[in-house]
């Protein structure tokens with residue numbers, strides 16, 4: 001039988017406690033997080049330190065409770081304990097090679113900082129990365145899996161590395177169509193992906209606000225797009241598609257480290273997490 005997991009290096013955690021605070025993108029409220037070192041095999045776990053019960057929420061596909069413009073995880077038995085907009089932080093942890101961490105959150109959402117993964121990533125590197133004794137398990141995707149919703153789709157197929165090929169296609173004069181690829185073996189996450197910010201359309205703001213979304217959105221934490229162009233300057237000419245790859249990485253990190261080639265067309269958090277769930281189901285099935 002083919003190996004399901006390969007042992008690749010050792011597990012890692014953060015060297016010391018990291019604190020970050022700022023505005024939350026959707027609630028618009030002040031939020032703070034503390035990232036703490038955690039033992040081998042813990043994975044990435046979150047909890048709400050504003051609630052009496054400090055129920056741990058594992059950052060896994062089965063913990064996802066909401067996918068409206070972000071990825072929200074929650075606790076099975078405590079429906080008050082949910083944490084939104086974890087995807088950019090998850091991507092930063094993945095990029096820094098962190099397998100184990102405990103993250104205390106001051107409320108229902110992570111601070112968005114500048115709308116990219118870079119500030120979290122930088123803080124993690126500043127604190128330092130600690131190698132642990134246990135070997136790291138990397139799951140090898142065994143067969144092609146895909147999910148689709150009308151013209152949007154995402155597929156993962158066996159590949160001895162981790163690669164994302166993303167096609168963005170918006171019926172919008174400023175965004176339009178673009179393609180970008182990130183191959184973890186060759187490309188530098190910090191330089192190519194981590195700094196790409198989330199983006200929003202001026203024409204959608206009112207509707208989002210009515211839904212209680214993007215209340216904290218500003219030119220400090222998102223690229224704002226109108227019919228003529230972007231209101232604030234871009235960091236990369238193709239920042240949008242790079243950010244979509246960042247989102248895919250953050251959502252795929254719900255399964256820890258995996259090997260496979262992902263091909264995504266116009267996909268968002270909903271499809272990403274559907275695929276992450278499929279990967280997880282296969283992983284469990286194949287193990288037994």
Ligand SMILES: [Zn+2]
Nearest residue numbers: 087198243247
């Ligand atoms: Zn995003």
